[in-house]
Amino acid sequence: MGELAKPRLYTLVVNEGSGGGRSGRELPKVARGLRDRLPTAEVQVITSCSWTDAEKLIRTAALSARPGDAVLVMGGDGMAHLGLNACAGTDATLGIIPAGTGNDFARGVGVPKDLPRAVDAICVGATRRVDLSHVSNEAYPSRYVGAVLSTGYDARVNRATNDISLRFGSLSYGWIALRELIHFSPLQYRIRIDGVLRIQEAMIVAVCNTGMFGGGMQISPQADPADGMLDVTIVDPVSRSTLLRLLPQMYSGNFARHPAVQQFRAREVEIAGDGLFCMGDGEELGDVPVTVTAAPGALKVFVDAAHSAAATVKQ
Structure with a gap:
């Protein structure tokens, strides 16, 4: 034929x-x-x-x-x-x-x-x-992420959820989130957003294409997977009780209204820091430093x- x-x-x-x-x-x-x-x-x-x-x-x-x-x-x-x-x-x-x-x-x-x-x-x-989001670090010189690349508290919850043997969908994520919160402290970041350096502590730094992770949690409610841009969500240091109150609001996206939540749009994001690792689309993608670049269409x-x-x- x-x-x-x-x-x-x-x-x-x-x-x-x-x-x-x-x-x-x-x-x-x-x-x-x-x-x-x-x-x-x-x-x-x-x-x-x-x-x-x-x-x-x-x-x-x-x-x-x-x-x-x-x-x-x-x-x-x-x-x-x-x-x-x-x-x-x-x-x-x-x-x-x-x-x-x-x-x-x-x-x-x-x-x-x-x-x-x-x-x-x-x-x-x-x-x-x-x-898509193009990801490059030592573990994966060239990888794509479709939804969210996370590096902070959210990444730790994601990895811990992957390690449990008994799964209950998004309920598993929620239970692990509570467990991880007990011992979590803000992390030190060096973030470069379109060339502009930010050195700060944060609870969460997520680079998003679609903005949804954890079985429906909206870490970046305004993210559009067809606008040629990345959406970055940073949660500044807050108390554990405040973060606990914010977690349920991620399902509706209302958490983004909190003054500790900052959101940016960018074409390239570089993330570095001590003891940080990356999770993308729920999969472990190695340690920082990592560069995330928008891959339009x-x-x-x-x-x-x-x-x-x-x-x-x-x-």
Whole structure:
């Protein structure tokens, strides 16, 4: 068969254990729905329970994609993170079928949160171009983050949440947040925002693309993943009791009104400090110093029709 005559290829890579095994249970229905709704395309399904294998499979599919091909990932924030890193800058369109507990990047860019609607969005074919955050440090000289890169109290809570064996979705994050707060003190930062140096203590320094993490917490309520800019949220030193009161307000975004919360927009942010490490899209990304740069329009992703239409109007 000639190259031009080949059907569009949709490669679905699935983490069957994601969401407490939900991905594995829902996979037959999802695969059937894709094949029924995309009769002229070839749908290839690959399962993996290994982070390393999934990363290789997704990357291979993205690098071999032709215009019109798609790489689909089914799982949680970790699979979305692998998917966006593989597809950024390629001809592959990323499709996310959210079956995890957080799904923060998916929600932030306009992917429907339930499986049938996410599959429908892929089959309808509505897409949008979104930005990513390009991350560079000693551990990862070149990595993309779709949602939030965190370095302070939020990063410590994220890492501790990843280490627990029994998960309860966003409730796990909330419980760990309370536990970590008992011993937490402000951290010393050296931050350069578009070349302007700030030396200060802070509780949280987060660099955002979509502004959502921790299963729906809005660390940067105004973040727009298609404006070509990064959004930076800094929480100045406050008492533990004040931070405790602010945490529930992150779900609505109202915490940003507090006088201790500063927000900036930038194209590049450099973060350094003693004993600081990075978490991005829920994954550990090594220690600071780290440089985060806006990567406008780096990714093409399937979204619901409303978000696709809104992006078209905005452009």
